[in-house]
Amino acid sequence: MSKLRILHTADFHLGVGLKGAETNSIVIQRRHLDFITQLKRISSIAIENECDFVVISGDVFHSFRPSGFLLNEFSRFVASLTENNIYVIVIAGNHDQPRTSRTEAYLKALHEVRAPRFYYFKTPGSITLNGFRSNRKVKFVCLPYLPPSVLDSSKYINLIDETLSELVEEKSEEYDYLVVLAHFYVEGAKIGSLPSYLPIYDVRVPKSIFKRDDVNYVALGHIHLFQELSPSIVYPGSIERMNFGEEDEDKGVVLVEEINGDLKPSFKKLPCRPLITLPKSKFGFTEKVFDLTGVLNPTRKLIEVLSPLNLPKEAIVRLMVKLPYGKGIAKEELTKLMKEKKVMHWFVELVRVRDEDVISHVRPFRDVKDAFKDYIEHVFIKRQGKAFPKDLVDLIVTEGLKIIEEIEREEVP
Ligand SMILES: [Mn+2]
Structure with a gap:
């Protein structure tokens, strides 16, 4: 008998797009394949390490209606494990849950097939399974994501706490280890620099509710950032870099091993496609943006600056460029250089120089939600003074953000 090993992963977000490549279908397709490549690597790691279980703690697909291609690739990934006597246990994340009762996530269809050794939890539940290689019995307590909109935060936390206690303490068959799967923002977790994947009104669940003597691993x-909140409470992070905010993050999976009666995690790094924002100190720049405002030929200047650089192969490059209105970069000339540098895809993110009279504040927006919030606050508060009650402005922001999130969730990859 080998010792018990569990592979812990999460946040695949299969089908996620990339800002700056929205209109380039070839790049989008290659990005989708990057994620599929990671699935193949994860499957190999599980098999090579003789794992008995692969647990996926939510957000398999970025949209709850993924393309047929992605659904097919995920199904093949599951089969590559279950055919090797590895159980696959999945819980629903916020991206796996449609809000209306008439729609259903495609992921649930996989569950309805009752494929052997595949388990999907859309609602809280538990299952005790016997590992094929280790002969260890493991009880899995599964807590999928719960949208916070209907409850205030203390009720929300109580509900999670009570559900967890009930499932841990319920009468069940004997087991050797108890593992909790949960998809939440746990207090004290470090979030990356561009956490646009988090719902705006996410509740932070206290770490203390997961710290229980009767739980071996959470x-x-x-x-999306790998981290150990305690030696047994772990986020594995996403499996690929999802946006430029994650460009310096290592991505991987967590191998959980039985050592002297405890379950110990270790991080297994996965190779990722390089995402690079320029200028960047790593490449010898001190400035945050290429300021080409006073330059006669901005394209030539940019080529001059970029020519000596050594870039990793097959990278996606974002160039931060400051230019006045009416000026642009000649793409054809830069494309030649980027091809020589073996860059897979590149784009320019323009920071415009605007007349002070036109707008009083200029700052880069992280995403549509950020821009909307700022716009509403600008129009109703900064411009109108105190003419509008704060409650009303907050309501407009809240409702608007809900609509934007709804649209983003419906996005077809
Ligand atoms: Mn999530």
């Missing part, structure tokens, strides 16, 4: 999902 397999979390939701936060």
Whole structure:
């Protein structure tokens, strides 16, 4: 008998797009393949390490209606494990849950097939399974994501706490280890620099509710940065860099091993496609943006600056460029250089120089939600003074953000 090993992963977000490549279908397709490549690597790691279980702590697909291609690739990934006598246990993340009762996530269809050794939890539940290689009995307590909109935060936390206690303490068959799968923002977790994947009104669940003597390991999902909140409460992070905010983050999976009666995690790094924002100190720049405002030929200047650089192969490059209105970069000339540098895809993110009279504040927005919030606050508060009650402005922001999130969730990859 080998010792018990569990592979813990989460946040695949299969089908996620990339800002700056929205209109380039070839790049989008290659990005989708990057994620599929990671699935193949994860499957190999599980098989090579003789794992008995693979647990996926939520957000398998970025949209709850993924493309047929992605659904097919995920199904093949599951089969590559279950055919090797590895159980696959999945919980629903916020991206796996449609809000209306008439729609259903495609992920649930996989569950309805009742494929052997595949388990999907859309609602809280538990299952005790016997590992094929280790002969260890493991009880899995599964806590999928719960949208916070209907409850205030203390009720929300209580509900999670009570559900967890009930499932841990319920009468069940004997087991050797108890593992909790949960998809939440746990208090104290570090979030990356561009956490646009988190719902705006996410509740932070206290770490203390997961710290229980009767729980051996907590397999979390939701936060994309790998981290150990305690030696047994772990976020594995996402499996690929999802945006330029994650360009310096290592991505991987967590191998959980039985050592002297405890379950110990270790991080297994996965190779990732390089995402690079320029200028960047790593490449010898001190400035945050290429300021080409006073330059006669901005394209030539940019080529001059970029020519000596050594870039990793097959990278996606974002160039931060400051230019006045009416000026642009000649793409054709830069494309030649980027091809020589073996860059897979590149784009320019323009920071415009605007007349002070036109707008009083200029700051880069992280995303549509950020821009909307700022716009409403600008129009109703900064411009109108105190003419509008704060409650009303907050309501407009809240409702608007809900609509934007709804649209983003419906996005077809
Ligand atoms: Mn999530």
